[in-house]
Amino acid sequence: MRKLLDPVTARRRFAAVTFLFWLPVGLYLPSQVLLLTERGLGLAAVAGLFAVYSVTVSVLELPTGGLSDVVGRRAVLALAGLLNVCALTLLVLGTTLWALTAAMLLLGAGRALSSGPAEAWYVDTVQAHSGPGADLRAGLARGGTACAVALATGTLAGGALPLLLGPATGTGPGGRLARATDGLVLPLSAPGLLGAAVCAGYVGYVLTALPEPPRPPATLRTVLSGVPATIADGLRLGVRQRLVRRVLLTAAAAGAALATVELLAPGRAARFTGAPESGAVLFAVLACGGFLCTAAGSHGAPLVARLAGGSAPAALVSLAVSGAGLLLLGVTAAFGGTAPAVLAAGGFALVYLGMGAAGPNENDLLHRSVGSATRATALSVQSLALQSAGALAGLVAGFLPAGPLPWLVAALALLAGAALWAVRVEPVAAPPAGAGAGTGHPPPSGEVLPGP
Incomplete structure (x- = not known):
């Protein structure tokens, strides 16, 4: 055994x-x-x-x-x-x-x-x-x-x-x-x-x-029939379940915020240093710092949930921190000098710190609302929401006049995403593994995973 x-x-x-x-x-x-x-x-x-x-x-x-x-x-x-x-x-x-x-x-x-x-x-x-x-x-x-x-x-x-x-x-x-x-x-x-x-x-x-539980062999017929049905199941989750819909809307808000930061931050760094080459170096350092802040936020996500009283309040607090960082970036965009630049760097760090803490808590709620049969599809829908909103936000930010306005618009979008978690919603119990429609195979029975 x-x-x-x-x-x-x-x-x-x-x-x-x-x-x-x-x-x-x-x-x-x-x-x-x-x-x-x-x-x-x-x-x-x-x-x-x-x-x-x-x-x-x-x-x-x-x-x-x-x-x-x-x-x-x-x-x-x-x-x-x-x-x-x-x-x-x-x-x-x-x-x-x-x-x-x-x-x-x-x-x-x-x-x-x-x-x-x-x-x-x-x-x-x-x-x-x-x-x-x-x-x-x-x-x-x-x-x-x-x-x-x-x-x-x-x-x-x-x-x-x-x-x-x-x-x-x-x-x-x-x-x-x-x-x-x-x-x-x-x-x-x-x-x-x-x-x-x-x-x-x-x-x-x-x-x-x-290792994963053995599955019935996937024939061309099961793939052609199962994949479209599974996609439909995943999309229906986002329409019918309030909590899943909230996760997707939050992902869209995060995508809009991140796209704005990634589009505007390199140029802002170049303006601060006075040359594109040195600006690229400064942005590389900022990007590395942002990744480390995301790592710290993700590592602390369980602690944030314990202090906030659950995954949903933790998502609210974390996204509010990111929104505050964007507001700081927007306010400092109207000023020059070293002091506003230091504050802007702090805002940049807050954006990624909050994003890192929000992600695990949001996905904890998502996984408790979807079954194994549509889990990867639900994650793909979430990713698609983030990328689509990011692409649209990038176009909007590019057309807006330079200065505080693009940053503040992104901050409002992210704070709106945070506000979605102010109203408590309980996860809907996920169906048993393999019970979802469109899997193309019957639910597994009695399989176990091999040990390490």
Whole structure:
């Protein structure tokens, strides 16, 4: 008789797989735009490539969530990792626009596939061991912390690696590497190649460390019938259940706030330093600090819930802290000088600290309202709400006049999201595992997870 995977082990493996997924993102993030422009692309072409990525993620978000609910978490996560290996390799070695477009398509598909299955695996595993009332916040917080730490670590390493290698035209390791490959591999390519290697390790870890209950073989017929039905079930949850709808609206508010910060903060940093190059360095430091604040907020999410009296009050308090940070950014945008800049940096930290604390508490409520049959789909709907609202908010912020107004609009959106949690709503009991419609297979009976 195989043992159930205990919650402590599941929590540790969920944090590990989250860290391994996000570390490559942090590695290639600082050098991505610079590498593309070094290949001869203009900023308009780079923006077009990013649009390809965003559209791919948005289009595939719900189908891939439904696929995970039908065929299983591990297979979808492994496929996401394999696509990311191919995408990063093509991205850092590609020299034509078509090759780079294909890389962005693969990268977007990998991102969509990975949105939800790991967290759904963790919740399924813990509830299989300890029942529907099992504590989820600690593991969700650990996953949020692992994500933020991976991004912070990767950003620092990815920014430092090309500098350590030296310029492609020099006599150091970077120059020798570029000459040996006829310019195919540049120093700016190194973080992406390292990220691809980490992705390969991620695939191996997923296949060996994330066991799940056996499922009936997924045939083409079950996939074609089960995925659309599961997507429909997930969308109906957002319409019919007040708490799930509240989580989705909050995700949209958070997406609007984050998109505004990411759009406006780099330019504000450049204006403070007086040059784009030094502004980019300052923003990289701020971004790393923001990731660390998110990690601290996620780590403290269970404590916030205990002090606030539950997950819903904790979400209210945490989002209010983020909203206060945005208000501080908005007020200081009207002034110059060192003192307002220090206050603005504090506001930046509050935004990410509050977001980190809010996420695990909101998802704790979400997972208690959805069953295993639609869990990954519900997470995909949540991600889609965040990304869609972020895209719209980015356009709005870009059209608004520079100064405090865009920041204040984003702050109001986030505070409105926080206010949604002022009215108490109890989670609706989730259906038993496998009981949801549209799964394409009968509920499991008597399966257990292998031990570590």
